[in-house]
Amino acid sequence: MTTNTIFILHDNPEWIPPFAAAFQKAGVSFQEWIFHDDAGHFLNLDEEPPQGVFWSRISASSHTRNATHAKEYARAVLAWLERYGRRVVNGSAVLEFEVSKVRQYLALKKHGFRVPETSAVFGERQLIEVAKKYTTPFIVKHNQGGKGLGVRRFDDFGDFERYVNSVDFEEPTDGITLVQEYLRSKEPFITRLEFIGGKFHYAVRVDTAAGSFQLCPADACEIDRQNSLPELAGGACDINGAKNGAFSYRAEITADTPLVRQLEDFLAQYKIEVAGVEFIETANGETVIYDINTNTNYNAAVEKQAPQAAADRIVAFLSEL
Numbered sequence: 001m002t003t004n005t006i007f008i009l010h011d012n013p014e015w016i017p018p019f020a021a022a023f024q025k026a027g028v029s030f031q032e033w034i035f036h037d038d039a040g041h042f043l044n045l046d047e048e049p050p051q052g053v054f055w056s057r058i059s060a061s062s063h064t065r066n067a068t069h070a071k072e073y074a075r076a077v078l079a080w081l082e083r084y085g086r087r088v089v090n091g092s093a094v095l096e097f098e099v100s101k102v103r104q105y106l107a108l109k110k111h112g113f114r115v116p117e118t119s120a121v122f123g124e125r126q127l128i129e130v131a132k133k134y135t136t137p138f139i140v141k142h143n144q145g146g147k148g149l150g151v152r153r154f155d156d157f158g159d160f161e162r163y164v165n166s167v168d169f170e171e172p173t174d175g176i177t178l179v180q181e182y183l184r185s186k187e188p189f190i191t192r193l194e195f196i197g198g199k200f201h202y203a204v205r206v207d208t209a210a211g212s213f214q215l216c217p218a219d220a221c222e223i224d225r226q227n228s229l230p231e232l233a234g235g236a237c238d239i240n241g242a243k244n245g246a247f248s249y250r251a252e253i254t255a256d257t258p259l260v261r262q263l264e265d266f267l268a269q270y271k272i273e274v275a276g277v278e279f280i281e282t283a284n285g286e287t288v289i290y291d292i293n294t295n296t297n298y299n300a301a302v303e304k305q306a307p308q309a310a311a312d313r314i315v316a317f318l319s320e321l
Contacts, residue, residue, distance in 0.1 A: 061146030143176035
């Protein structure tokens with residue numbers, strides 16, 4: 001077990017308690033570096049960082065939680081840590097995956113994975129024109145998202161045009177809106193594969209029968225779902241989340257599943273050590289990957305079903321570095 005201090009770099013204290021409990025259970029100490037707009041951080045670039053292991057958990061949705069510039073702060077801090085050779089889990093290159101679905105899709109396609117057919121639209125002027133190149137229904141989402149930010153389904157171009165020209169239009173924080181083919185699932189669920197230390201940990205089934213695009217598994221996201229609008233993208237949100245069994249453990253997916261092995265190779269290539277990868281099994285038999293979340297959270301109900309809790313495995317992994 002390491003004698004190094006473990007530092008958690010993050011922007012949302014509400015996501016930390018499950019990890020804090022796991023650290024306490026293992027008898028391992030840690031410190032938090034919280035990247036909020038009012039946190040008052042500064043760096044002396046000529047001064048070395050403290051010795052330790054640094055785990056980056058900066059989220060693509062940080063700008064929604066009084067952390068407008070968390071990603072920019074994180075870029076500076078990670079560059080500083082890496083310059084001085086500190087051990088960083090999910091370092092600066094991984095942060096760029098977290099904040100750009102364009103980057104994710106290009107890398108996944110290069111590695112041979114099927115991803116949704118997607119156009120990246122800069123600003124609003126060409127959104128309607130680009131959308132008309134897709135058959136209905138189609139999806140729009142934010143390039144820098146998380147929590148289902150900006151995800152809407154449209155069955156009619158007229159409805160989309162009215163949305164773009166209305167006060168309801170959700171401006172992406174980076175100005176990039178993705179227009180995407182709508183994929184019909186064989187059954188009403190998606191699957192999230194969790195990886196820790198670059199290795200498969202477990203698979204989670206997420207029920208989408210209610211039509212929700214807000215699929216964050218964290219207990220803290222329960223609050224967000226309960227406070228969300230009753231409808232999103234043409235379907236009722238799953239506002240009860242795990243309380244009505246939205247999240248469950250998929251025991252039939254193992255480390256020997258071909259998709260899992262392929263993803264382990266992919267994550268190793270891009271030095272992504274902790275991540276949740278989401279895919280859909282379509283009605284025509286395709287497996288389509290549509291999201292890599294490098295700020296993964298874990299659902300309490302699934303943690304109880306799995307052979308080992310992910311939070312415990314995270315602590316063990318960090319302690320071994």
